[in-house]
Amino acid sequence: GNSVTQMEGPVTLSEEAFLTINCTYTATGYPSLFWYVQYPGEGLQLLLKATKADDKGSNKGFEATYRKETTSFHLEKGSVQVSDSAVYFCALKTGGSYIPTFGRGTSLIVHP
Amino acid sequence: DADVTQTPRNRITKTGKRIMLECSQTKGHDRMYWYRQDPGLGLRLIYYSFDVKDINKGEISDGYSVSRQAQAKFSLSLESAIPNQTALYFCATSDLQGVGDNEQFFGPGTRLTVL
Numbered sequence: 001g002n003s004v005t006q007m008e009g010p011v012t013l014s015e016e017a018f019l020t021i022n023c024t025y026t027a028t029g030y031p032s033l034f035w036y037v038q039y040p041g042e043g044l045q046l047l048l049k050a051t052k053a054d055d056k057g058s059n060k061g062f063e064a065t066y067r068k069e070t071t072s073f074h075l076e077k078g079s080v081q082v083s084d085s086a087v088y089f090c091a092l093k094t095g096g097s098y099i100p101t102f103g104r105g106t107s108l109i110v111h112p
Numbered sequence: 113d114a115d116v117t118q119t120p121r122n123r124i125t126k127t128g129k130r131i132m133l134e135c136s137q138t139k140g141h142d143r144m145y146w147y148r149q150d151p152g153l154g155l156r157l158i159y160y161s162f163d164v165k166d167i168n169k170g171e172i173s174d175g176y177s178v179s180r181q182a183q184a185k186f187s188l189s190l191e192s193a194i195p196n197q198t199a200l201y202f203c204a205t206s207d208l209q210g211v212g213d214n215e216q217f218f219g220p221g222t223r224l225t226v227l
Contacts, residue, residue, distance in 0.1 A: 034215065043116070043202055043218030044155075089154065093214075098143065098162065098206075099170075100216060104154035 002027045006090050006103035013080055013110050021075040021106045023064075023090035031092040033057075033066055033073040034100070038087040047075075047088070085110045115139045116219040118203050124225045131190040133222050135203030143206045144186040145216065146170075146178060148199040155202070161186055193226040200224075 007022040025031065032051045036044040048057030053068035062077045073090060090103040116137045125131050135144065146158040147170075157170030159178040167178060175197060179187045190197055203219040 041220075043220050044204075044216075045218065046215040049215065099145075099157060099160065102155045104152065 002031070002092060002094060002101040004090050004092055004101050004103035006088075006106050009087075009105075009107035011106060011108045013108070015082055015110055015112055016079045017110075019075070019077040019080045019084075019108065021088055021090075021108070023073045023075065023103060025071050025073065025090070025092050025101075027071075027092055027094050027101075029094035031094045033064070034091040034093070035062070035064055035073070035075050036089040036091060036102075038089065038105070040086070044089060080108070080110045082110045082112055084108060116203060116205055116217055118201075118219040118222050120222060121220065122223045124227065125193055126227050127194055129193050129226075131193050131224065133188045133201055133203075133224070135186045135188070135219055137184050137186075137203075137205045137217075137219075139205055139207070139217060140183075141205040141207045141217070142183060143208065144180070145204040145206075146176075146186070146188045147202045147204065148172070148197075149202060149221075150199050158188065158201075190224075190226075193224075195226045198224060198226045 003026045034049045035047040037047045038044045048059040050057040050066035056065045064075045087105045087107050089105045091100045093100045119134045142163050145160040147155045161180045177189045201222045204216040206216045
């Protein structure tokens with residue numbers, strides 16, 4: 001079956017620090033990969049996605065590259081801001097399934 | 113206006129009470145989902161529906177039921193609430209186009225506390 005493993009949080013950083021949140025996956029078939037973000041008091045929203053190997057998804061300064069050889073989709077940002085404090089979820093969907101598989105989420109706390 | 117709305121946003125109830133959480137969407141999507149979120153456990157799927165006549169159990173459907181009243185409405189019921197159903201509940205939608213790469217759109221959540 002499908003599964004997503006994310007690094008446990010919370011991840012605590014100072015403003016302008018470099019961010020990496022690791023995500024690895026196992027999947028039957030060829031998945032599409034997603035990062036969702038949940039800001040405090042809100043629902044999840046799509047941050048970025050990639051649909052094939054070596055694709056790079058990017059949005060709001062965040063990037064993630066679909067690495068088929070390492071089955072990974074790590075989220076990175078060069079300089080985080082306090083407003084990036086949120087919970088980040090890695091997820092995948094395979095071609096035969098209409099249901100995404102989510103990781104457990106990683107909380108990011110950015111201090112001024 | 114929000115595309116996916118949930119009511120109520122917060123609810124406190126007592127053990128044994130029947131509770132209904134409602135979800136409405138204006139996105140025109142056929143697919144709707146109910147999840148619960150618990151600290152450290154991420155999102156877990158309760159039920160999902162691909163159209164008005166289609167209802168499917170997710171990984172944690174015991175103790176819950178759903179009703180798809182229309183394309184735009186999908187309600188979740190707790191027939192007899194128990195304290196371990198205290199959680200944050202999310203409704204989500206997605207569209208029919210494509211299979212692998214279409215994203216989900218989430219409502220703002222309902223925080224349910226069962227005393």
